[in-house]
Amino acid sequence: MNKHPFSGMSRRQFLAGSTALGALALTGAGRALAQEFQIPEPIAELSADGPFRWIDSGDQKAVFYKAFLPEYGKARGIETVYDGLPWNEIGQVLPLGIRNNTAQDAFCLPLNLPPAFAVAEGWVQPLDDLIPDIETWKAGFPAGAFLEGLNVFDGKTYGLPYTSARVTSAHVLYNRKYLTDAGFDPETTPLTWDTFREAARKVTEMNAGRAFGFIMGGNQVNRFADITRCLANMAGQPCGDTSIGLGIDFRTGEPVFDSDEFVGAVELLLAMQQDGSIFPGVMSLNAPQARAMMPQGAAGLILQGPWNIPQWERENPDFDFGIAPTPAPEGAKGNLIVGALAATSNTMFINARSKNAQVAADVFHYLGTEEGQIAWGNVVGPSDPPIFPAAQANSQMSERAKAALSMFEQIIKVGPNPFARNPQLAEVAKVYKEPTPNLALTVQGLFTSQSSGVKEQLTTLVSETNKALDAAFKAAKDAGAEVSRDDLVFSNWQPAQDYVAADYEAL
Amino acid sequence: MADIASPVPHTGATTRHPISLGARLWKSRIEYLFLVPGMLVFGAFILYPIVASQYFSLLQWSGFDANQTFIGLANYAELLGDKFFWDAFGRSFLFTVSTVPLQMLVSLVFAIILNNKLLKLSSLFRTLIFLPVVTPVAVIGIVMTIMLSPFNGPINMGLLDLKLLARPLDFLGDPKLVLWTLAGIYVWKWVGVTMVYWLAALQTVPAELYEAARLDGVKNWQMTLFVVLPMIMPFAIVIALISAISALNVFPLIQSMTQGGPFFATEVMEVYIFRNAFATAGAIPRLGYASAAGVFFGVAIMGLTILQILAVRHLRNRETANGA
Numbered sequence: 094m095n096k097h098p099f100s101g102m103s104r105r106q107f108l109a110g111s112t113a114l115g116a117l118a119l120t121g122a123g124r125a126l127a128q129e130f131q132i133p134e135p136i137a138e139l140s141a142d143g144p145f146r147w148i149d150s151g152d153q154k155a156v157f158y159k160a161f162l163p164e165y166g167k168a169r170g171i172e173t174v175y176d177g178l179p180w181n182e183i184g185q186v187l188p189l190g191i192r193n194n195t196a197q198d199a200f201c202l203p204l205n206l207p208p209a210f211a212v213a214e215g216w217v218q219p220l221d222d223l224i225p226d227i228e229t230w231k232a233g234f235p236a237g238a239f240l241e242g243l244n245v246f247d248g249k250t251y252g253l254p255y256t257s258a259r260v261t262s263a264h265v266l267y268n269r270k271y272l273t274d275a276g277f278d279p280e281t282t283p284l285t286w287d288t289f290r291e292a293a294r295k296v297t298e299m300n301a302g303r304a305f306g307f308i309m310g311g312n313q314v315n316r317f318a319d320i321t322r323c324l325a326n327m328a329g330q331p332c333g334d335t336s337i338g339l340g341i342d343f344r345t346g347e348p349v350f351d352s353d354e355f356v357g358a359v360e361l362l363l364a365m366q367q368d369g370s371i372f373p374g375v376m377s378l379n380a381p382q383a384r385a386m387m388p389q390g391a392a393g394l395i396l397q398g399p400w401n402i403p404q405w406e407r408e409n410p411d412f413d414f415g416i417a418p419t420p421a422p423e424g425a426k427g428n429l430i431v432g433a434l435a436a437t438s439n440t441m442f443i444n445a446r447s448k449n450a451q452v453a454a455d456v457f458h459y460l461g462t463e464e465g466q467i468a469w470g471n472v473v474g475p476s477d478p479p480i481f482p483a484a485q486a487n488s489q490m491s492e493r494a495k496a497a498l499s500m501f502e503q504i505i506k507v508g509p510n511p512f513a514r515n516p517q518l519a520e521v522a523k524v525y526k527e528p529t530p531n532l533a534l535t536v537q538g539l540f541t542s543q544s545s546g547v548k549e550q551l552t553t554l555v556s557e558t559n560k561a562l563d564a565a566f567k568a569a570k571d572a573g574a575e576v577s578r579d580d581l582v583f584s585n586w587q588p589a590q591d592y593v594a595a596d597y598e599a600l
Numbered sequence: 601m602a603d604i605a606s607p608v609p610h611t612g613a614t615t616r617h618p619i620s621l622g623a624r625l626w627k628s629r630i631e632y633l634f635l636v637p638g639m640l641v642f643g644a645f646i647l648y649p650i651v652a653s654q655y656f657s658l659l660q661w662s663g664f665d666a667n668q669t670f671i672g673l674a675n676y677a678e679l680l681g682d683k684f685f686w687d688a689f690g691r692s693f694l695f696t697v698s699t700v701p702l703q704m705l706v707s708l709v710f711a712i713i714l715n716n717k718l719l720k721l722s723s724l725f726r727t728l729i730f731l732p733v734v735t736p737v738a739v740i741g742i743v744m745t746i747m748l749s750p751f752n753g754p755i756n757m758g759l760l761d762l763k764l765l766a767r768p769l770d771f772l773g774d775p776k777l778v779l780w781t782l783a784g785i786y787v788w789k790w791v792g793v794t795m796v797y798w799l800a801a802l803q804t805v806p807a808e809l810y811e812a813a814r815l816d817g818v819k820n821w822q823m824t825l826f827v828v829l830p831m832i833m834p835f836a837i838v839i840a841l842i843s844a845i846s847a848l849n850v851f852p853l854i855q856s857m858t859q860g861g862p863f864f865a866t867e868v869m870e871v872y873i874f875r876n877a878f879a880t881a882g883a884i885p886r887l888g889y890a891s892a893a894g895v896f897f898g899v900a901i902m903g904l905t906i907l908q909i910l911a912v913r914h915l916r917n918r919e920t921a922n923g924a
Contacts, residue, residue: 181878184878184885185878188663188664203664205884206664206884210664210665214665214666311773311862312772312773312858312859312861312862314859314861372751373750373751373767373768373770374749374750374751374768374770374773375773376770376772376773376774376861376862377745377748377749377750377770377771377772377773386751391751522884523662523664523665523884524660524884525884526886529684530863530864534863534864537861537862537863538863541773541774541775541862541863541865542775543775543862543863543864543865544863
């Protein structure tokens with residue numbers, strides 16, 4: 094009997110290979126090839142009422158959905174519409190859509206809007222009655238993907254946590270030639286704060302004004318917060334990364350912007366600026382512009398996210414670059430901290446008033462299977478990696494992209510999430526008025542010399558943050574929420590380890 | 601002819617009754633019918649937002665949720681103590697004060713030159729000057745960001761090549777330069793509109809005046825200074841008013857180029873309002889508070905407008921008095 098050419102191939106290999114062809118088509122290397130998705134049988138009888146509509150924040154996600162949803166629609170015989178909008182527009186469009194009943198069938202929530210709020214307001218509906226045998230389906234996700242208070246409320250599952258949050262926006266990406274010429278090999282010997290500064294200075298000197306050591310998108314103010322927080326995390330000062338937890342050391346429940354690690358991180362940036370190692374005009378560049386400058390040879394180092402990797406590999410195949418962890422001071426053993434295993438910003442919900450809820454659940458189900466996760470990983474790559482470890486391993490990504498994900502497994506830890514502990518903290522988040530200037534603007538002001546005194550400014554920020562938190566907790570309590578500043582204290586947190594469901598129970 | 605509303609001398613022959621408002625409306629019903637679509641659009645897109653924002657300004661409301669807490673004038677009280685609000689408020693007027701005179705002067709010079717019928721290719725020049733006006737702000741934002749780039753932007757490269765600079769200037773990143781850079785771009789973009797206003801004003805100068813002045817042997821500069829300018833000065837107030845209101849509404853340009861940064865250096869009132877209403881990076885937006893800032897700013901602009909209307913009226917009265 095003749096052996097079938099694919100008979101020696103495992104199901105997993107087959108899935109990885111077939112979706113990889115599609116990924117190639119989408120990422121440019123193989124544009125002539127068509128993306129093919131293996132759309133499984135529907136999980137229930139489907140009947141669409143009008144087009145099935147999906148909205149999220151676009152970027153690489155848009156690449157996936159613009160390929161997948163038409164295929165899915167064709168397989169199911171329904172019309173699909175995808176909207177990929179910037180976050181600020183989602184913040185405007187979605188609440189309006191909810192109010193006038195025109196919101197999409199499936200959506201992600203605006204940034205900083207706690208899911209508990211959406212549940213309490215009746216924006217979203219549980220998946221339990223829509224996905225048959227939901228517990229078996231959920232069991233396929235890694236432990237910690239579903240957490241009460243984040244995507245599960247009162248035992249009912251509301252959100253689809255399908256991408257991993259174990260990603261940073263501030264790891265080292267570097268021009269290999271420049272760094273090698275300057276005598277550094279960050280992949281072998283990760284940069285310390287001192288060698289990071291020294292490497293930037295040498296690259297600047299060696300290129301005599303034609304290229305500089307370090308570049309960033311200073312016009313995009315959040316970059317100052319991201320970079321500073323990540324540098325401080327790596328220096329050994331753990332803290333939360335979003336909403337009312339931003340800058341809070343959950344071991345004490347206090348903001349730590351004035352810690353030695355944060356002060357040191359800002360002083361490092363200012364010292365590099367003083368050295369003349371920072372690309373002139375960073376204040377005119379946003380993050381994508383800074384990213385685009387790297388392959389042009391404008392700078393040797395940038396602190397950004399892994400989404401650069403597939404983009405540079407695709408658009409600048411001759412650009413030789415490497416990746417490395419976020420710099421840490423010599424001897425420091427810090428970790429980057431994220432607020433949950435699943436990327437909360439990507440978590441998808443089903444509109445409570447959707448007439449196509451069963452269709453949305455069918456898509457959610459697919460994205461929560463190994464097939465869907467591998468297809469996702471093939472197309473999206475390391476930008477928003479699939480949450481299934483097996484899908485990360487079996488997706489067709491470059492070695493560099495896989496190395497980045499592997500590095501994140503080592504340096505990024507899941508920290509406590511106050512909302513998972515007490516969902517009523519959503520009431521605090523609703524009324525929390527972040528101080529102005531916040532961390533990002535404070536650092537930007539110091540960087541542009543519009544303010545001075547690093548320690549003084551960061552101490553003021555701590556004081557203002559405490560005032561703002563106290564006011565928000567008081568307002569929430571006055572409104573009937575059962576909350577307290579103690580909800581921000583996780584005494585059993587060990588920042589070098591993931592904070593898991595058992596830790597919440599042990600509190 | 602007696603006015604309808606004016607008292608009619610009683611002659612004893614006939615008595616004319618004033619026509620009622622209803623009768624007058626009915627008489628002009630066709631005209632009012634034509635006004636209805638415009639009024640509907642005005643009501644939906646201008647009147648309603650004005651009234652709604654005044655209502656929102658009295659609420660603590662994110663714009664997200666159904667819970668709107670009435671807090672009276674608390675938002676306004678908070679505004680009074682908000683340093684960033686006053687900084688943005690002052691910056692808006694600084695931007696206006698620095699752009700409007702320059703815009704008016706440059707456009708007046710263009711208009712006087714291009715109004716000369718003997719000038720060849722004047723239509724081409726008018727078109728070239730007007731071209732930035734019809735170019736979308738977003739396009740200008742992107743193009744100018746490239747032009748002004750300190751790394752390889754042609755403006756910096758040119759200045760460096762001419763040895764006018766030793767180091768490139770970060771026009772959009774240096775807090776000392778950025779507002780003035782934006783002011784310059786703003787003037788360049790809108791000078792064409794103001795030029796058209798001036799050209800319209802110049803059409804009102806009677807041709808006989810030019811002829812009489814020429815017969816008297818007046819030179820060109822004397823004609824401009826002593827004949828033309830006094831004739832078109834009353835228009836200056838109106839043009840200044842329009843230009844000032846336009847300069848206070850500069851959101852698209854700033855949002856597309858600096859988003860109010862670096863560190864608030866270009867945060868004018870509209871950007872401040874936008875930041876609080878929608879673009880809060882780490883917190884829930886404050887639509888109520890932003891509305892209060894908007895209402896406050898709107899009242900300030902209205903005050904400016906009233907002042908200018910009073911100035912126009914004063915000028916007219918003075919002219920009338922001089923004429924009498």
